[in-house]
Amino acid sequence: MSLNIEEIRALFPILHQEVHGNPLIYFDNAATTQKPKSVLDALCGYYEHDNSNIHRGAHTLADRATRYYEKTRESVRDFIGAKEEAEIIFTKGTTESINLVASSYGRKYITKGDEILISTMEHHSNIVPWQMICEEKEAILKVIPINDSGELLYDEFEKLISERTKIVAIVHVSNALGTINPVKKIIKKAHQFGAKVLVDGAQSTSHLSIDVQDLDCDFLAFSAHKLYGPTGLGVLYGKRQLLEAMPPYQGGGEMIKEVSFAKTTFNEIPFKFEAGTPNIADVIAFQKALEFINTMGKKEIRNHEADLLYHATSKLSEIKGFIPVGTTKEKVPVISFNIKGMHPFDVGMMLDAKGIAVRTGHHCTQPLMERFGIEGTVRASFSVYNTKEEIDEMVTSVAKIAKIKNK
Amino acid sequence: MSSIQDIQNEIIEEFSILGDDKESTIYYIMELGSQLPEFPENERIDENIIKGCQSKVWLTTREVDGKILFFADSNTDITKGLISLLIRVLSERNPSEILNADLFFINRIGMGNIIGSQRSNGLAAMIKQMKLYALAYQAKQNA
Structure with missing residues (x-):
């Protein structure tokens, strides 16, 4: 049985707010997830x-x-x-x-x-x-x-x-x-x-x-x-x-x-x-x-998150200048990436201007970043309350940002 | 050349046109950064990096006729825009002008809200470094 995401979102008061005039899109779940009302x-x-x-x-x-x-x-x-x-x-x-x-x-x-x-x-x-x-x-x-x-x-x-x-x-x-x-x-x-x-x-x-x-x-x-x-x-x-x-x-x-x-x-x-x-x-x-x-069910959560990951990966991959970091098939819903010619800090700040919360930097894994020869990445991480519509918003913003240096 | 006061007022005016639109403001700051003159590759060395910034910021100076000229670069475009604003206000001034400068434009344009707390700390570190240079030049000039 698939989850009713709108009903789930209703359980999380924090999600219903605007950031810089845009509805909050919270994609920093690997750093910390939001808390349901019951908690x-x-x-x-x-x-x-x-x-x-x-x-x-x-x-x-x-x-x-x-x-x-x-x-x-x-x-x-x-x-x-x-x-x-x-x-x-x-x-x-x-x-x-x-x-x-x-x-x-x-x-x-x-x-x-x-x-x-x-x-x-x-x-x-x-x-x-x-x-x-x-x-x-x-x-x-x-x-x-x-x-x-x-x-x-x-x-x-x-x-x-x-x-x-x-x-x-x-x-x-x-x-x-x-x-x-x-x-x-x-x-x-x-x-x-x-x-x-x-x-x-x-x-x-x-x-x-x-x-x-x-x-x-x-x-x-x-x-x-x-x-x-x-x-x-x-x-x-x-x-x-x-x-x-x-x-x-x-x-x-x-x-x-x-x-x-x-x-x-x-x-x-x-x-x-x-x-x-x-x-x-x-x-x-x-x-x-x-x-x-x-109550949600681990399996149902995993299915929904896998859908989100697939959707985001395929859409983002179409963007010129998009460089994924970590491309294995066996993944949880985390996408780490860079934009050619841009610093992850800048990408993160521009996404924040659109109300999209992602994490940027080395993610407390400096030896790993060194292994890839990069300073850091932009990381979007999804959770059970995220939607494909939110991902589409992010993809639109990332595409716009990428265009600055990848015409 | 306009006074430090006048240049700050110009900046405040420019930012007021952008209003509360954070996205446009950031694009504008990046645009300002892209107008900075090319920074010499051989000066992009660790000794020229400003401590206390999360991004890398290289800052060098030259003294011409008792005035300090600042040159800078950064590995992030937004930070480059920020240092370009400081250069616009503080470069080509004599040391005492730099040391006495009250950089009121930063609060007036609501920079803290635009760039957040971490980058604000970085901005403060840039100002501190510029003033330290001014202090050193002043000591040299008075010697």
Whole structure:
């Protein structure tokens, strides 16, 4: 059954506004998606009716807030197909989730001469934490190359992986190109060498169905705000035995079992990794975002987005001076491009003048941009509430802009 | 030559014709950039890049009869237009004029709204660099 996009758009108050005298066309969804009314209501609702600190509360409000908070954990578990709620840790975002693993797992298990494998298309947040731990432990960071279409070279990965590889940290979907990587195959191969695999799911969880047990990944990191949820909230999934073996990441309240000045014992997972008062309101509201996705259906969302991607790619390709960056067939609805003779910043600003929001620059993937020999791209990324009519508007504007230097 | 004040008023007038139409304003700024004289390739070096701009902006100077001449280029057309506006106002002036210049046209044409906060920071960095050059020339002239 196909989705009724007009009905979906009605659920997103922010979409109904004008920017510089034009109806807003929001194509910056890979940076963050907009939030449905149900999420906004849940945020306010929490502060209006349930605000109190969770866990250990002896009163009704604390109990209610705790139940709602833990209900989201259950929804997240279901959303990614994890075995149990204890494997779901709430963080600030994908970046913190990756840092948690790099710091905690990395510090305990990485030693001198060990290797960590990443790819050319990683976001800086899946590069820098590993560089830091490599420097600290005198370990070696190795990079899986890509081809000119923006596809990971699996053969090269097979050459790089060895018994020395301790961690493979790989992006599921490239934020800059939209490329979907064959993570299941990578995980299987990595496990043959005893390496653990962290999947950066920041861009994949909103577009693809994820089942961590089927993938058999050891860790999965993602953010709520790219999934129609609030900002400042992320998830780290980890397999129980790994999380249990890992030392705490931060110390404080919530994460302890007993504290004395002589010795502190730590709480069970997931609480061991959730030191301090967590982001209660956003966690509670996130449940509504997951509910929204489940109501729409991942498959239906994916079909609609694939239609949009196909429509945009074919129309934009007709424009003289249009240079796509990342042209693999296996993509989520992200189009990265340049206009011959023009800087992406200028293209972005001219599109903004028409009310069209895109992202420009290196997209926190400078090594990837270097691989393509460019400074950056213009990136249009679509979501469930976007329409072909909006894409046609963008295509008209891009064509006009391209004409300046491509007559 | 018109005063700094008069040139700014001219610019304000030109932009007022464009009104609130952001698209036309941006095209106009780009058009201004394209009129900048060719920047010598051998001066397009890192030492001439203005720090604090997200785009690359190269700025050089020459002193003729106690007045400072500015030459600039950028890798983005809009930024090139912005620096061309500054050159129009500040080039061929003596150091103290540049140092004392109150660049009121920027607020009056609503530049912040046109170019956004990141590029506004870049614009501020360009002005700062031009004034730093003026300060250096002034010190040299007074030496």
